[in-house]
């Protein structure tokens with residue numbers, strides 16, 4: 001090897017090493033051409049935790065707080081009156097807004113003992129899930145279903161009577177087909193529907 005060739009090689013090598021040193025770590029962090037994926041069951045867990053947190057906050061810090069101070073009261077006919085929506089209605093109404101959007105995501109409350117007939121189960125998956133969460137209330141009942149050509153991930157989480165007020169109101173409601181709910185009973189479920197493709 002000639003002296004010039006040696007120096008040329010050394011400079012070229014150093015240059016390449018320098019470039020690799022800069023680009024290498026950046027390229028490794030990119031995962032070229034592959035978006036990271038989250039498992040559908042985990043997406044359902046995330047959404048369920050947000051929906052529940054919103055409902056709990058609305059129940060305790062809006063409805064119960066206003067009622068305790070005698071400022072405003074929640075009632076089923078809130079639209080026609082100056083009452084606040086019930087927490088179940090708050091969840092159902094936000095679910096309607098989400099369903100009207102473009103994401104394809106849907107969520108609602110369902111029960112085989114529904115006060116409102118619209119909240120009754122309306123598929124085999126929903127009927128099976130409502131039975132299953134009575135036996136295993138601590139884990140969601142899930143399945144991949146289809147709607148036309150869209151594949152959906154669906155999950156039903158048990159909705160438990162967290163307080164005496166759930167039980168008292170449902171047992172006393174004229175349209176409730178079940179009058180003997182007890183605290184901690186599963187009263188129905190939160191149904192999440194997540195499209196797997198868009």
Ligand code: HEC
Nearest residue numbers: 076088109111114115116119159160161165166169187188
């Ligand atoms: C003041 C009365 C009242 C209280 C308190 C109440 N609910 Fe309800 N709940 C209703 C009414 C009325 C509906 C129907 C709402 C609609 O579809 O417009 C409903 C709907 C539901 C549904 C959907 C099925 C159905 O019955 O239509 C579930 C599940 C449910 N409530 C669970 C609960 C739980 C759990 C609690 C306590 C954390 C609770 N509710 C507290 C009145 C009440």
